Amino acid sequence: MARKGALQLIQGVRDGRSLADQQGRLSKLPVAEQARAARLAAETLRHQGRADRVIAGLVARKPTPQVMDVLRLAVVEMLELGAPAHGVVGAAVDLTRTLGKRGQSAAGMVNAVLRKAGAYQGWADLPPQELPEWLRGPLSMAYDADTLTAIEAAHQAGAPLDITPKPGAQPFEGAEPLPTGSWRVAGPAQVSTLPGFDAGEWWVQDAAAALPVRLLAPQPNETVADLCAAPGGKTMQIAVSGAQVVAVDVNEHRLKRLHQNLERCGLTATVVTADALEWRPDAPLDAVLLDAPCSATGTIRRHPDMPFIRDGHGIAELIELQAAMIDHALSILRPGGRLVFATCSLIPDEGEVQVDEALARHPGLTVERPDIPGIDPDWITDEGGIRLRPDHWADRGGMDGFYMALLRKPA
Template identity: 55%
Template sequence: MPKTASDLPESLAARMGALRLMAHVLRDGRMLGDGASGLEGPAAARALRLAGLTLRHMGRADALLAQRLDRQPAARTRDILRLALVEIFEDGAAPHGVVNDAVAMTRQSPKSVKQAGLVNAVLRALSGPEGRAEWDALPPPALPPWLRKPLAKAWGQDRLRAIEAAHLVSPPLDLTPKPDAQILPEGARLPTGSLRLAGGQVSALPGYEAGAWWVQDAGAAIPARLLGDVAGLRVLDLCAAPGGKTMQLAAAGADVTSLDLSEGRLRRLRENLTRTGLSTEIVVADALEWTPEAPFDAVLLDAPCTATGTIRRHPDLPHLREARDVEALTMLQYKLIDRALTFLRPGGRLVYCTCSLLPVEGEHQVTAALKRHPDLAAEAPDPAEFGLPPEAASPHGLRLLPDLWAERGGIDGFYMALLRRPE
């Protein structure tokens, strides 16, 4: 067998790259986008797509394999089987080529070479019409228990199942246009104002070079709009990277300060600001220790959270988060809300939001903040004003769940609220 990725057929190289990315997530505990496939160009893109697709449907692959295997094979062999089944049943790949490459990958490692016959037999047995029927009958994979239990309590079993079904659908591409954008790709305008596309290479889309838009889920584009007209106001974007909300505020005419703890994450913001021709003051600092020279008219706090509302875009998240993460994050959110309030002038406004499905990171945080600060007022928005259905109304704010607009391709889970300091 060839030993370097450049010597391999493109299909086999991409599948091996996907296998490496899956191992980064499942064994090394790293985000999918942080892993290295060992590839470049189209093969790297295909490897990333296949790894994400497999992680999205991994529960279904495991359920199908459990009916055929008496015992679990080695981890690498199990990943090869998962990848092959998902590529056949969800990506529409020709079974013959997938099976051949799966066997070849099994033979490449001393840890799995003896299981090549098993891989060949299982995949050939499952890749026919009977296997297809079994696959199609499988329910969506269940979320991990630490997440499933509080979601069932908060939203009910029916809504939980709808959320899990929404996570199976590969999300579309959402763009936020600049108000004066002249060149835009063809897509559907959502009621929220975002532009939704089926997909495509981002840098090749019309308006990219002109900086007419940026990639931002429709749900993530709403919190900045809660602040209303910000033209001429001093606005602080806390935890700003990667910068979608910063660009919204700057494009609306605000004098924006963008603060984030990570210089690495801010690099992407700097690149997007250059491309879009927008400008902000960028500060690399810990929000809990930094002090501004003067108070702000408004603060937007997109607080660090479990990011469980973005599982539809990041199918690796259920494999990386744990119940113990929630407590540490909720304590940080608590502190950040109190700190953000000190940055506001009298009468100033704070938008608090998290891309989490858990009320403890959303509704509960705002309810607790109102109790800690009796003079603080919550201004509950009307969902219709932001193009949302009545069901998006939630205590003190707006609540988005991934099954919202299922017929349009869904939306990221978010909670957001607008708070005002007294004059």
């Protein structure tokens, strides 16, 4: 059941639908089988390039897309996940026979190819799957070839579970404290069953995503706005600092999650449903956190479907929106107030270049160089921001790609 569900998810991605948007397709499966299907699909997408190399050496001509997906799924399950070959091959042949007449005629080929693939040597030495050209192109102008390969390897490795603890919370067994203050949970975990979840002692948040608030350093009794706030990880970080936080987001559905997270963790915030470009506070703010809409290319290790369902369309419009949001955020700050601009993007035009251009547009605006525990000096960029990449902390499991900078409005 899980394999059939995984195949449906993979084929949905080929049709342009994200894995998250397809959760309803698995609703008839038991919960455990839903989780297994989702994992199989995600791992197949992460390792598609490697699987294709194996398959290419075993077929005379490339199979149809649907049959190819069956082969990829089976190769990854055997060679990456270590499933016994005999069970995987038999299940793949059965799946192929459900694909109509072409599938029935391809069943013998699938059986022969996968029996050979199960004995393949050198899987671990195959290069990681390359980023699509719409993304690799601009990144190749910012990073050298070795760095790009390291980023792709980090994407292939996937992402562990990171959590942000409340001040004073103690790590539970299996939670490793990271240099920047986050905890990293080893191995697969059911979040709601981990110690401290029901008590609201922490919330799920990638270690990279937790750094913009640490850079902002909100203080007790300050008034701070978190623009584009849902689902609320950064809002909660600001709230535990003692600052008065206003969480602004236009998406009511995502704001429901923010309310749930605040309630579970016993934290308070003023929540406003509004377009961040139009919202204005009653009085100028001490600080603003702007985690702006972006290409989200820094989160591919968590969303392996992204390279398959996007083509780079719309990034230019996002860059224009980010610039407008920076200008608006500065306009609602008091003189001497501070803004942290952040994006979960690997593309410099959505990070370093945005800050350079903001400095040119706003005379007197300055960047304050970061002083955060656990930050590697090599992560600090020429203009004074922080560039995080998936291959950072590779020995610990990596981190999301992010950019952030602390801007000070002239007094």
